[in-house]
Amino acid sequence: MRLPEIFLREMKELLGEEYDAWLNTYDAPGYRGLRVNTTKISPKAFRELSAFSMEPVPWTGNGFYLEGEERASRHPYYAAGLYYLQEPSAMTPAACLPIEEGDRVLDLCAAPGGKATELAARLHGTGVLVANDISNSRAKALLKNLELFGAGNILVTSETPERLCRYFEGWFDKILIDAPCSGEGMFRKEPVMVKDWEEHGPSYYATIQKEIVTWAAKLLKPGGLLVYSTCTFSPQENEETLNYLKGLEGGFRLLPLPLPVPAAKLGFQPGKQGCAEAGRLYPHHIHGEGHFVALLQKGSAENRGTGDGKTSVSGTRASKALKLPEEWLAFAKDLKLSWDPARFRLYDGRLYLLPDPLLNQNIRGLRFLRTGLYLGEVKQKRFEPSQALAMFLRREDFTRTVDLTVSDERVLRYLKGETLDVEDRISAKEKGWCLVCLDGFPLGWGKLAGGTLKNKYYPGWRW
Numbered sequence: 001m002r003l004p005e006i007f008l009r010e011m012k013e014l015l016g017e018e019y020d021a022w023l024n025t026y027d028a029p030g031y032r033g034l035r036v037n038t039t040k041i042s043p044k045a046f047r048e049l050s051a052f053s054m055e056p057v058p059w060t061g062n063g064f065y066l067e068g069e070e071r072a073s074r075h076p077y078y079a080a081g082l083y084y085l086q087e088p089s090a091m092t093p094a095a096c097l098p099i100e101e102g103d104r105v106l107d108l109c110a111a112p113g114g115k116a117t118e119l120a121a122r123l124h125g126t127g128v129l130v131a132n133d134i135s136n137s138r139a140k141a142l143l144k145n146l147e148l149f150g151a152g153n154i155l156v157t158s159e160t161p162e163r164l165c166r167y168f169e170g171w172f173d174k175i176l177i178d179a180p181c182s183g184e185g186m187f188r189k190e191p192v193m194v195k196d197w198e199e200h201g202p203s204y205y206a207t208i209q210k211e212i213v214t215w216a217a218k219l220l221k222p223g224g225l226l227v228y229s230t231c232t233f234s235p236q237e238n239e240e241t242l243n244y245l246k247g248l249e250g251g252f253r254l255l256p257l258p259l260p261v262p263a264a265k266l267g268f269q270p271g272k273q274g275c276a277e278a279g280r281l282y283p284h285h286i287h288g289e290g291h292f293v294a295l296l297q298k299g300s301a302e303n304r305g306t307g308d309g310k311t312s313v314s315g316t317r318a319s320k321a322l323k324l325p326e327e328w329l330a331f332a333k334d335l336k337l338s339w340d341p342a343r344f345r346l347y348d349g350r351l352y353l354l355p356d357p358l359l360n361q362n363i364r365g366l367r368f369l370r371t372g373l374y375l376g377e378v379k380q381k382r383f384e385p386s387q388a389l390a391m392f393l394r395r396e397d398f399t400r401t402v403d404l405t406v407s408d409e410r411v412l413r414y415l416k417g418e419t420l421d422v423e424d425r426i427s428a429k430e431k432g433w434c435l436v437c438l439d440g441f442p443l444g445w446g447k448l449a450g451g452t453l454k455n456k457y458y459p460g461w462r463w
């Protein structure tokens with residue numbers, strides 16, 4: 001593999017006598033990883049259910065090395081949102097952000113959602129995850145991944161950090177910044193990144209990173225926690241950015257990484273330039289690609305207020321209960337869940353369920369792709385439930401289900417959008433909307449009539 005001369009020189013300076021061991025890793029294959037969606041299934045239950053050959057990634061509770069040849073991205077369990085495919089080192093940043101139920105969490109550079117999906121899972125449907133990416137096209141992939149995971153307590157935006165700050169200054173309990181970077185740690189996995197490094201390099205990204213952390217520092221509550229991560233080795237992009245952040249208003253200090261085992265035992269190397277608590281992940285010390293992770297706190301823990309989420313533009317608006325459409329009420333008779341009426345919003349016939357922390361929050365003018373859980377649409381006097389709602393629900397949340405097992409050839413036909421004969425799976429008189437489930441996990445909607453299942457799997461997701 002061809003690596004830029006300047007990069008190699010800098011790595012020699014960084015690694016000293018470890019340089020050769022590091023360089024040799026480019027002749028070895030990389031590692032594939034799978035992270036279990038713990039809102040849907042426990043890691044133990046997933047291992048029992050799936051036939052995948054997997055070994056735990058020691059710095060996570062739900063990450064695994066994928067060892068066989070299975071095409072896990074084309075397995076129906078993927079369509080059921082049971083896991084995310086992620087390189088093992090990339091699992092570290094989200095694992096290092098301590099999430100508590102009810103938290104207001106921001107993933108500032110979130111697309112396509114590798115870390116955001118884990119943060120959403122750890123919120124267990126409470127609080128809110130604001131998942132942002134400056135790129136609108138990448139934010140669309142982020143939204144899809146969050147909805148596939150069944151996350152409903154979300155706000156997906158495509159904004160600059162500066163504009164987010166006009167709405168959410170001092171609002172977040174936890175922030176994750178997986179910063180755009182020169183990608184030095186990914187050259188083995190994605191050799192095309194070498195070209196980008198030659199065009200831009202660490203100085204270009206260091207400027208962007210300083211801009212991003214400046215706004216993130218304002219977005220975080222006093223006492224709040226922030227994870228800063230990159231997939232690069234460059235101290236200019238890592239320690240220099242941290243030292244810049246430490247000097248910002250509010251005062252930031254580094255904390256030890258809250259891992260299941262001390263970082264040193266896992267083979268993580270300490271950060272440099274006064275940032276020893278940070279973790280440098282090198283492919284010659286761990287089974288994974290290069291990464292950098294640090295956990296910081298703004299001010300001290302005593303400063304950590306409850307925060308009232310005051311906005312800096314046009315005040316707040318009181319939440320009032322919406323008169324719910326008849327079509328929704330008729331559909332919801334089959335739903336075994338109920339929600340506070342104040343949480344519903346109807347825009348152009350589309351019905352949404354807002355996360356609690358957003359009820360009094362002004363988001364007018366914000367560029368967003370999704371506010372909360374999209375429930376579905378009122379169409380020709382009927383309610384059409386959304387794919388996002390199917391993924392959000394558990395099997396037991398809806399009256400009618402069609403239950404298929406993974407060995408049933410109808411599973412793939414359903415995912416392809418075909419009409420199915422399901423007479424053997426239901427009682428003869430069953431009629432209307434039903435949740436199509438795979439081994440107990442919803443895949444999407446169907447409509448039953450006379451033993452036939454009309455396929456309502458979202459056309460944009462069909463296989």
Ligand SMILES: C[S@@+](CC[C@H](N)C(=O)[O-])C[C@H]1O[C@@H](n2cnc3c(N)ncnc32)[C@H](O)[C@@H]1O
Pocket residue numbers: 108109110111112113114115116132133134135138159160161178179180181208212
């Ligand atoms: C390393 S990637 C994020 C990967 C993501 N966290 C994941 O785990 O899937 C960095 C992201 O930052 C976004 N980005 C670049 N500049 C940004 C900025 N100023 N504000 C917010 N996002 C930005 C890029 O579009 C890119 O998607």
